[in-house]
Amino acid sequence: MAEAQYDFDVLVIGSGPGGYVAAIRAAQLGLKTACAESRETLGGTCLNVGCIPSKAMLHASEYYDAAASGAMAKLGIKVTPELDLPAMHGQRLDAVKQLTQGIEFLFKKNKVEWLKGRASFESADSVKVGERTVRAKNIVIATGSSVTPLPGVEVDNAKGRIVDSTGALELAAVPKNMVVIGGGVIGLELGSVWRRLGAAVTVVEYLDQILPGFDDDIRKESNKIFKKQGFEFKLETKVTAATASDKGVSLTVEPAKGGASATLEADVVLVSIGRRPNTDGLGLDKAGLTVNQRGQIEIDHDFRTTVKGIWAIGDVVPGPMLAHKAEDEGIAVAENIAGETGIVNHDVIPSVVYTMPEIAGVGLTEAQAREHGEVKVGKFPMLANSRAKTNHEPDGFVKIIADARTDRVLGVWIIASVGGTMIAEAALAMEFGATSEDIAYTCHAHPTHSEAIKEAAMAVTGKPIHI
Numbered sequence: 001m002a003e004a005q006y007d008f009d010v011l012v013i014g015s016g017p018g019g020y021v022a023a024i025r026a027a028q029l030g031l032k033t034a035c036a037e038s039r040e041t042l043g044g045t046c047l048n049v050g051c052i053p054s055k056a057m058l059h060a061s062e063y064y065d066a067a068a069s070g071a072m073a074k075l076g077i078k079v080t081p082e083l084d085l086p087a088m089h090g091q092r093l094d095a096v097k098q099l100t101q102g103i104e105f106l107f108k109k110n111k112v113e114w115l116k117g118r119a120s121f122e123s124a125d126s127v128k129v130g131e132r133t134v135r136a137k138n139i140v141i142a143t144g145s146s147v148t149p150l151p152g153v154e155v156d157n158a159k160g161r162i163v164d165s166t167g168a169l170e171l172a173a174v175p176k177n178m179v180v181i182g183g184g185v186i187g188l189e190l191g192s193v194w195r196r197l198g199a200a201v202t203v204v205e206y207l208d209q210i211l212p213g214f215d216d217d218i219r220k221e222s223n224k225i226f227k228k229q230g231f232e233f234k235l236e237t238k239v240t241a242a243t244a245s246d247k248g249v250s251l252t253v254e255p256a257k258g259g260a261s262a263t264l265e266a267d268v269v270l271v272s273i274g275r276r277p278n279t280d281g282l283g284l285d286k287a288g289l290t291v292n293q294r295g296q297i298e299i300d301h302d303f304r305t306t307v308k309g310i311w312a313i314g315d316v317v318p319g320p321m322l323a324h325k326a327e328d329e330g331i332a333v334a335e336n337i338a339g340e341t342g343i344v345n346h347d348v349i350p351s352v353v354y355t356m357p358e359i360a361g362v363g364l365t366e367a368q369a370r371e372h373g374e375v376k377v378g379k380f381p382m383l384a385n386s387r388a389k390t391n392h393e394p395d396g397f398v399k400i401i402a403d404a405r406t407d408r409v410l411g412v413w414i415i416a417s418v419g420g421t422m423i424a425e426a427a428l429a430m431e432f433g434a435t436s437e438d439i440a441y442t443c444h445a446h447p448t449h450s451e452a453i454k455e456a457a458m459a460v461t462g463k464p465i466h467i
Ligand code: FAD
Pocket: 013, 014, 015, 016, 017, 018, 019, 020, 036, 037, 038, 039, 043, 044, 045, 046, 047, 049, 050, 051, 052, 054, 117, 118, 119, 120, 142, 143, 144, 145, 165, 166, 186, 278, 281, 282, 313, 314, 315, 316, 321, 322, 323, 324, 325, 326, 354
């Protein structure tokens, strides 16, 4: 039962991985909870137009590529693939439907009320959702993020020429040429989907290397691998204008630091230069809240905003824009609201790019670690890992960065076919304050890709077995 003057103990605004998880945990803790969502379906960006549909297309296109590129023939399986793009989209939509309906089921099971409609603050403890105004003792803002627009390059997903990630998931035909603006996570994942299905993909990146935020060795090596796969890169280049017609898109590009412009032609252009927090129309001013220079809602260690009773989590607050970070914050904020101690260790948030091979990291890059003091680095190539070699997956390596004095692991970086799964071990080790020696003396099953983590840990002291 909520206190008499309130309709709910907790109102969560937004049902993405941050919001729905916060709502379910709050209800599990006995709090009367509602979740406002303006989309037709629950699950936010992640389930509807992000993590899940992109992985559905990555998974399917990987099989197609393995058949088309001769990788399956190498295994003694001769196939000539025929692309059924509508069926590929169908299985994507099916995955989205099943998972978003799954959240609806979990809401019913946990007695979380779904308030359908766009939410806007009327005051610090009342929110209008559609026609209804509700009062809540605690309000969690989990409104997520949307695509950052690029001036001069207008996205029109319906026309399918200049698209954002949502449009790029739904293309009705494989483009002959695709230009991706931004060599970050979305550009490389969705660029991979369409390259595998037959598009010639050019990535235009403003910086001197792809994947900002990742370890420098990883950035360089992944660039090489993507080039080998057929990606073309135009680094230190910016797009200044784009004109779309029925036939395609004409782009004007310039060196990032200035210089003569050139023209690029493409059937389809994907704009993937980052995302920005969703706060438009939320009526933050009525609640007494402001945003910082990056449009984010600032919070303290416990996810409290500057206004009592209002909390915020996920993409709308500072930090990496990742679903699992939002989920963990969702659990922690609900526990804090319930008077428990909810904590997220923001130093140990893994990050994965789901290309082939996968690119993963957790903790500090080597450059960041060196800013804090002396480090030791151990590296092990996947080429020397028996399972990767047997599976014809020679690309990549594991890199472990440890404190030179204490041997404590500060960062782990991986390029490997299953790097996204392998990184969980590294995160667990770091969460428990492991040293490289702890990892090196932990028995790893053979033959697994994960043995490369053990060997990289052994390499920190210069004693790997297999290189
Ligand atoms: P969101 O998931 O954005 O959810 C916010 C919800 O709030 C939305 O449903 C929105 O409709 C609703 N909302 C907003 N304002 C209001 C309002 N005023 N009233 C009512 N409802 C409102 N992350 C990963 O970790 N792994 C991945 O593989 C991955 N892949 C991605 C692929 C793509 C193409 C994209 C675009 C993103 C991907 N991400 C991935 C990022 C991930 O989707 C986000 O980090 C995550 O969804 C953030 O969760 P959130 O709960 O903060 O917000």
